Amino acid sequence: MSKAVPEQAPEPSPVAEQIRTEAEQSELRSALKERLDELVEEQQRFVDSIAMAQRERLSDTAGDDQVDSGTKTVEHEHEVTVANSLSERILQVSHALERLDEGDYGVCEKCGKPIPAARLAAFPSATLCVSCKQLEERR
Incomplete structure (x- = not known):
């Protein structure tokens, strides 16, 4: 008899996080x-x-x-x-x-993922998520 794996709650979609x-x-x-x-x-x-x-x-x-x-x-x-x-x-x-x-x-212009709220609070005109910004700065 196989054990049932408990269902995980679906992750909220990036769009849902951006709805204000x-x-x-x-x-x-x-x-x-x-x-x-x-x-x-x-x-x-x-x-x-x-x-x-x-x-x-x-x-x-x-x-x-x-x-x-x-x-x-x-x-x-x-x-x-x-x-x-x-x-x-x-x-x-x-x-x-x-x-x-x-x-x-609030959506990264490079990867399309949501920019974290903490980043937007610190830098409201941010257009890149932290990862994409770090990649840009390394170049």
Whole structure:
């Protein structure tokens, strides 16, 4: 006589894990839009700062020694780097909002598996699961 193997509960489908209530989606959308607004404001401050520094550099370089000139160049490069980083983050958050609207938010763009909730909580604009992100970073 064979022993009956107890049935295991079926694993929830990835799609089922991704279904969010309208209230959750609305809250997430609001948080993403708020973050987008913050990033746009911060980027604008850097762009304004870069423009002002550029005007000052063009009009006020007389008497600068090499150290002053080098310091201004390093500061300018830092501001440009930060502004570019902010642009990239703005694109990421905008993309997350698009994915939310399309119903693809929270699903890995490479493997199609759900992105863990903890990862999305820490990085709401994540588009890759941890495994795919690790593979991408190794390249």
